[in-house]
Amino acid sequence: MFGSVRELVAAAEEAGVSLGELMLRREAAEGGRSREAVYAGMARQYAVMREAANRGLTGLYSHSGMTGGNARKMEEYRLSGRGLTDGTFLKAITYALSTNEVNAAMGVICASPTAGSGGVLPGVLLAAQEKLGKSDEEAVMALFCAGAFGLVIANNAMISGAAGGCQAEVGSASGMAAAALVQLAGGSASQSAHAMAMALKNMLGLVCDPLAGLVEVPCVKRNAAGAANALAAAEMALSGVESYVPWDEVVLALYQVGLGMPLALRETAQGGLAATPTGREWKKRLWEKGAEDTEGDAAG
Amino acid sequence: MKYRSVFDIIGPVMVGPSSSHTAGAVRIGQLARQLFGREPERADIHFFGSFAHTYRGHATDVAILAGVLGMGTDDPRIPRAFDIARQRGLAYAFHLQAAVPAHPNTARVDLVSGEHRISVLGVSLGGGLVQVTRVDGFELHLSGDAPALLIFHEDAAGTIASATRMLAQANINISRMEVSRTERGREALMVIETDQAVPEDVTQLILAQRHIHSIVRLDV
Numbered sequence: 001m002f003g004s005v006r007e008l009v010a011a012a013e014e015a016g017v018s019l020g021e022l023m024l025r026r027e028a029a030e031g032g033r034s035r036e037a038v039y040a041g042m043a044r045q046y047a048v049m050r051e052a053a054n055r056g057l058t059g060l061y062s063h064s065g066m067t068g069g070n071a072r073k074m075e076e077y078r079l080s081g082r083g084l085t086d087g088t089f090l091k092a093i094t095y096a097l098s099t100n101e102v103n104a105a106m107g108v109i110c111a112s113p114t115a116g117s118g119g120v121l122p123g124v125l126l127a128a129q130e131k132l133g134k135s136d137e138e139a140v141m142a143l144f145c146a147g148a149f150g151l152v153i154a155n156n157a158m159i160s161g162a163a164g165g166c167q168a169e170v171g172s173a174s175g176m177a178a179a180a181l182v183q184l185a186g187g188s189a190s191q192s193a194h195a196m197a198m199a200l201k202n203m204l205g206l207v208c209d210p211l212a213g214l215v216e217v218p219c220v221k222r223n224a225a226g227a228a229n230a231l232a233a234a235e236m237a238l239s240g241v242e243s244y245v246p247w248d249e250v251v252l253a254l255y256q257v258g259l260g261m262p263l264a265l266r267e268t269a270q271g272g273l274a275a276t277p278t279g280r281e282w283k284k285r286l287w288e289k290g291a292e293d294t295e296g297d298a299a300g
Numbered sequence: 301m302k303y304r305s306v307f308d309i310i311g312p313v314m315v316g317p318s319s320s321h322t323a324g325a326v327r328i329g330q331l332a333r334q335l336f337g338r339e340p341e342r343a344d345i346h347f348f349g350s351f352a353h354t355y356r357g358h359a360t361d362v363a364i365l366a367g368v369l370g371m372g373t374d375d376p377r378i379p380r381a382f383d384i385a386r387q388r389g390l391a392y393a394f395h396l397q398a399a400v401p402a403h404p405n406t407a408r409v410d411l412v413s414g415e416h417r418i419s420v421l422g423v424s425l426g427g428g429l430v431q432v433t434r435v436d437g438f439e440l441h442l443s444g445d446a447p448a449l450l451i452f453h454e455d456a457a458g459t460i461a462s463a464t465r466m467l468a469q470a471n472i473n474i475s476r477m478e479v480s481r482t483e484r485g486r487e488a489l490m491v492i493e494t495d496q497a498v499p500e501d502v503t504q505l506i507l508a509q510r511h512i513h514s515i516v517r518l519d520v
Contacts, residue, residue: 001303001304003434021368023306027305027306027307030304030305031305041307042307042310044313045310045311045313048313050438062317063359064357072358102315102316104316104317105315105316105317106315106316106322106359106362106378106379107315107376108313108314108316108374108376109313109314109315110309110310110311110312110313110314111310111312111313111319111323111427111428112309112310112315113309113310113427114317114319114427115314115316115317115318115322115323116317116318116319117448121310141312144306144310146309146310147306147307147310148306150303150306150309150310151303151306151308151309154301154302154303154309155303156310159427160311160320160426160427162320162426163426176309182467207312212353212354213350213353213354213357214357214358215316215317215318215358216317218451230348231434247303269354285355286356286357287353288353295392295393295394296382296385296386296391296392296393297406
């Protein structure tokens with residue numbers, strides 16, 4: 001696989017193909033599978049993403065009752081025409097919220113790179129595909145591009161909140177999404193890398209502090225933030241703005257910040273929002289409620 | 301490199317909310333069922349560490365029972381696992397353990413059917429990846445991502461060679477293997493992970509070798 005972002009971009013430029021195409025070829029070669037089989041696998045992931053994003057718009061609620069119904073509110077607001085920003089932006093954050101509400105409600109989603117950050121990539125891709133009038137195939141190829149950057153981040157830094165905070169989870173998702181957006185919009189491999197780097201930089205230091213340790217608050221709304229940040233980074237990169245700090249140095253910074261992040265801010269429900277009076281109340285309610293044996297008897 | 305496939309990043313397709321506490325739990329339950337190799341009548345599930353604290357919020361209990369019922373991580377019936385267990389006549393109980401495990405997300409699944417029983421200890425490593433670390437008295441490191449044979453045998457000289465010879469003759473490549481035993485000269489377990497699935501006739505040939513008691517075949 002690719003050892004660095006520099007290597008990834010150089011390989012695509014040398015082969016004269018998009019990052020997504022490069023990833024698809026590499027996956028087929030390393031797994032000993034046909035191009036068609038690998039493509040079909042990713043097309044299925046995209047279909048799951050679309051279904052989840054649409055399903056959440058109907059208004060789903062989690063078992064705890066902590067999250068749900070906000071994607072529906074956002075969709076109604078978007079359709080009302082009262083929005084401050086354009087339809088693409090509103091759609092992206094609505095789909096991001098929607099997907100993560102489905103996740104919190106135990107619906108079927110596609111992790112990208114994790115379940116908790118799985119709303120960012122579908123959010124921006126579905127919205128941008130509609131805006132740009134791109135085919136499903138082009139969107140699926142953008143997912144391969146996102147996956148290529150995700151692999152580099154996962155192997156050189158981390159992608160879980162427990163390992164490196166939310167910067168590693170929603171941050172990585174946002175970087176991957178920014179790169180995918182650039183490819184979908186027709187930007188170059190190097191512009192995708194700049195978009196990823198800028199998106200990551202803007203999320204450095206973000207802590208993982210969910211209430212009672214559940215993938216709900218603030219995770220659902222942070223998916224909207226990750227989508228918004230991805231759009232900002234992609235727009236900058238497409239205009240020709242470049243990351244001042246080289247791509248791989250940004251990934252290294254993410255890794256170093258993750259390593260230095262206190263345990264209390266890495267998915268342990270001990271710091272940040274989880275340590276607020278509200279957070280502590282939820283923890284008490286859920287963890288104490290959970291602290292007993294339960295039994296279910298068979299009917300027969 | 302920890303992550304090799306693009307589908308490790310864009311995937312898995314799963315029922316939420318957590319890749320470690322939900323999808324990983326389904327996998328542990330599913331592996332326990334596969335290792336048992338029959339329909340369980342009763343499941344006693346023990347949670348340790350973070351699983352014991354947060355299982356309700358992540359539906360770790362529902363998820364692991366869904367796995368015991370044979371569902372995969374993306375099965376939309378997962379949230380209804382308790383009802384489905386009752387319909388299918390599977391009795392279940394959850395036990396919260398105070399003991400501090402080596403890994404924070406640990407569960408033990410004890411399955412019973414008539415006089416058959418198995419005890420499987422599994423850990424959820426994150427991102428939906430899991431590892432079975434103990435089966436009955438034997439220590440192992442089984443991911444369930446590759447086809448595997450669990451061969452229970454007498455701890456006698458030549459037994460491992462006879463099993464691997466059968467695989468070699470069938471042109472099946474071993475990707476990883478490990479051996480553990482409860483006491484010297486008594487029962488031992490060899491775990492053989494292979495690149496290709498091991499066909500039933502080859503499994504039977506190994507079973508016919510001296511000192512081999514039983515074989516559990518894990519297909520992927």
